[in-house]
Structures are given as C-alpha cells and as structure tokens.
Amino acid sequence: MEITVIHLIILGVITGLTKGAGLLPEGPLNAAVGGTVMFTTTLTPAEKPFITAAWKFGDRNIITSNVGNITGPEYEGRITYFTSTASLELRNLTLNDSGEYRVTITPQGEAQKHGNISLSVHVPVSNVTVNASGTDLVEFSSSVHLSCSSSGSSLSFLWLNGSSEVAASDRVQLTDGGSTLTIVNVTRYDQGPFRCRVFNPFSNGTSDPVNLTISYGPENIYFTISPTQESFEEGSNTSLSCSAVSRPSALFNWFLNGDLQSDTGPELTLINIQMSHSGNYSCQAFNKKTMRYQTSQPSVVSVLERISGASVKSSTNMPIEGSSVNLTCDAAGAVFTRKWVKDGSNLTLTENMILHDNNRVLSFISLNKKDSGEYSCKISNPINTEEATYTVVVNYGPENVQITGPNEIHIEQTLTLTCSAESTPSASYTWTLNGAELQNSAIFTKNITELSDSGNYICEAMNNVTGRTSSSVVHQLSVTAVKTSPCSAGCIAGLVIACLVICGAGFGGGYYIYKKRINNKPQAHDTEREEHMYENTSEVYENI
Structure with a gap:
C-alpha cells in the first residue's frame, strides 16, 4: 500500500508542475463522478476587474471574461466563475472531465499570468467482493485462489489476514494487479479471515471476511492411564485416555499387544480387570479429512493377583x-x-x-x-x-557335661550330686557306681550308711532327639566314719583355752575353800574331801 501511495504522489507532483506554479496550487485534484471541484487561484481579490481571464480544458474553452463572460456550451449551468480571484467551480463531474485545466489572467497594470492543474475524476469504490476457489482445504496438500472484484476506477488492492497485511512469499502469490491472492500448500495459520481492501485516490472499500476451513493432524498424540500406577489389583478398575491435536477431531482406535480392539473413542474404561487384561496398550488417532493417522507409544497395564x-x-x-x-x-x-x-x-x-x-x-x-x-x-x-x-x-548336645557335689561325706549324711549338660532339648541322665545303675535323673540323692558307698559316681547324658550320648563324667566320693567337727581349727583352739581357764578357776576356788575348812575341822575328814575334789576335776579333764 505504501508503494502505491508513493507512486500517486510522484505522479501528482509531475502532473502539477506548471509554468505558473504560483497561480494555482499543486495538483492533481481528485473528485468523484457527479461531484464538484474548486479550482482556486492564489490571487487576492482585485479592486479592479481583470483585463482578461480565460479557463480552458485542453483545447476547449470553459469561460472567457473580457467585457462580458462567455461560457462554453458544454459548461452551461455547470460552472461558477469568481471575478475577484478568477477562481472556478465545476459541478456534475464526469469521467470525461479528467485532464489538465489552464488559466490565463491579465491584471490591470501587470503582466499576463498563467497556471495549470490536473483533475482526476474517479468512480467511487463499491461492491468489493472476494471469491475463493475452495474453502475446505487440507494442510500441506491444498492450494487456494482468492479473487477480489470491485466497482470503481483507478483501483488498488490490499489483502488482509486478520489484522495483518498479506505479503508475497514462496507460498503466497499476488497477481492481476494484486486482485488475486494464491496460497500454495496451505497451513492451519492460513485460515483467515481474509479481506480485500480496494481503494482509489478518492475512496476505498473492504470486502466481507472469507474464512478457510483447513483440516490438519492428527499430531502430538497423548496417552494416559488413570490412576497413574505401575500395577493394578485384579478386580479393580482403570481408565485409559487418548488425545491428539486434530481438525476435525480425530477418531480413536485401541490396540492390545498390537491387536485391534472393538472399543473406540478417546477413552477406554476397564472394569473388574483380570490377568487377561495385562499387556501393552496403545491408541491410534485418525483424521478422516486428512486421511492421516498417528499411533501412541505402548503403555503397560500390569494386572496382579493380591498376595x-x-x-x-x-x-x-x-x-x-x-x-x-x-x-x-x-x-x-x-x-x-x-x-x-x-x-x-x-x-x-x-x-x-x-x-x-x-x-x-x-x-x-x-x-x-x-x-x-x-x-x-x-x-x-x-x-x-x-x-x-x-x-x-x-537340637544339639549333650555336651559340656558336669557333676557338682561334695567329694567327701560321713556316714549317716545325705549325698546330693547334680549332673548338667548343654542340650536342646534337655538331656536325660543315668547314674552308675562301680558298674551298677543307680538312678535316672539330673539330681542324684542317697543316704550314706556304709563306708562302701565310697567310689566313682558316673553320670552319662543323652539327647533323645539327636540320639547322641555324652562321654561319662566321673565324680570321686570318699565316705568317713568319724564325724569331724564342723568347727574350724581356730574355733577348736579357742574352745580348749576357754575350758582350761574355767577349769583352772574352779580348781583354784575349790582349793581355797578346802584349805579354809582344814583349819577349822579334824584332819582326817579334810583329807577325804580333798580326794573327792580331785576325782571330780579329773572327770572334767577327761570330758574335755
């Protein structure tokens, strides 16, 4: 559009160059058929009439002003002449009025003046329409021709896609003076709306929008499983969804391990799923307009039986x-x-x-x-x-067999020997003495009555589960006839000393009484008493 306007400006400048460039403004002037145009000079109103003034269109006289005004027959009733400035108004314009207009003026006392200017009379722009070779198209496959027509003259054309001007490119061609727009291998962004704007120097007009329906896809297929998890419990439900970018909307088919399923549509619901539902699921989107399809990557649905x-x-x-x-x-x-x-x-x-x-x-x-x-x-x-x-x-053992109990005992005491072993389950025990079996228990007890109870007491452990028997363990026992004091050596020494002290004190006291009585009684009687005291003292020492 900018190039067209520049051309018109340059044309107007060239056309408007006159010998009397200062008498009339630069042209050209533009007007519509049936309209009015005013040719206005740059002169100030004169106090005295001009000696002569004449307007011509080509070789045709429009008006000559001398003593009186003479109007050309073609312009009767169509002009108004302004005597004070020599300006001219022309009405009821036709296309034939387009051309160059000249004026010659001779003011009183001044040299003659000349001026010229061009007039372009245009038919107004109207009835702008666009016709398309087709509106139902397929992306990357179809091409379209848009033709713009309009009433008017000196027409220029401009194409718009939405609010943006359409420019020529490898895919876009503008021909027939810009009135025809051709788009090769259309894309989804060529859907419009397309408008054709027509203009001339006097008016302009714009067509109604034309929209193209461009089918594309499917593409960007997207497959999801809900709920999102790796495995599903047998008897549960799951939903598989598929989507794709497509115009018109894609049709969907489902595959299990590559086999086409009877289910169609963008969603596949699996209810009360069983082991047989396990496998690789995929969906395929199909566009019946573009005849194209796209298949998703397979996704695994794993159905598991609960442990x-x-x-x-x-x-x-x-x-x-x-x-x-x-x-x-x-x-x-x-x-x-x-x-x-x-x-x-x-x-x-x-x-x-x-x-x-x-x-x-x-x-x-x-x-x-x-x-x-x-x-x-x-x-x-x-x-x-x-x-x-x-x-x-x-189960193990028996092992580490041990006997606990005394190694020496006296007649009439009770002997207790305990046999133990590490064993699971607990071991059973057998006691023997000099080859004779005595008892079957962990604890062996016996009242010692004879010196012959001395000897080697043997314990043998056995595990009934492992079937193993331990080595015999020997415990040597000595039986004595004399009952030894339970007191220690120190204890015995103390008792002896105490007895000697008591006996000594008793002997001394008895001797003192004896001596005292001798002094008071006959000697024969005292001798008998003394002998009796010594006998008693001897018995005490024997007991000790």
Missing part, C-alpha cells in the same frame, strides 16, 4: 546340629520380591547359608546352634505385602 496365604515351611520338624535344612517361603498371588529377616533384623548370610530360587529357599548346609531363632519372610508386589514367620530350634 495371600504367605507361609514358611521347613524340610524337617526336628532340625539337628550338623544336618542340612531348607526353609521355603511361598504364597499365592503374584510374588515380586522376598526378603528374609531373623529376630527382627535383616538376615545376614553366614558361610553355612544359601539363598536360591529367587530367595524362595533359604538353605542351611550344616546347622549350628547359633542358627536358632525366628525367621520371617516378607513377600511383596506393587499391590501388597505379606509376612510369614517360622521359629527354628536347632
């Missing part, structure tokens, strides 16, 4: 130290992982343990007593987790 009935079973109910045992962890349902725990802590494998069959079996190559404990197996899948527990009791 139930978890258990840990042993290959034997009576594990014995040194033997091999298998603990097997099993459950119904879809098992993904198994994790072993011992006594509440994650199981640390020792040299005699092996996990195999995807951690299903825990094998003990050679049991030892430290392997006893509570073993738990946690079985998991993305749906749920179950745990089963088994208590391992390693």
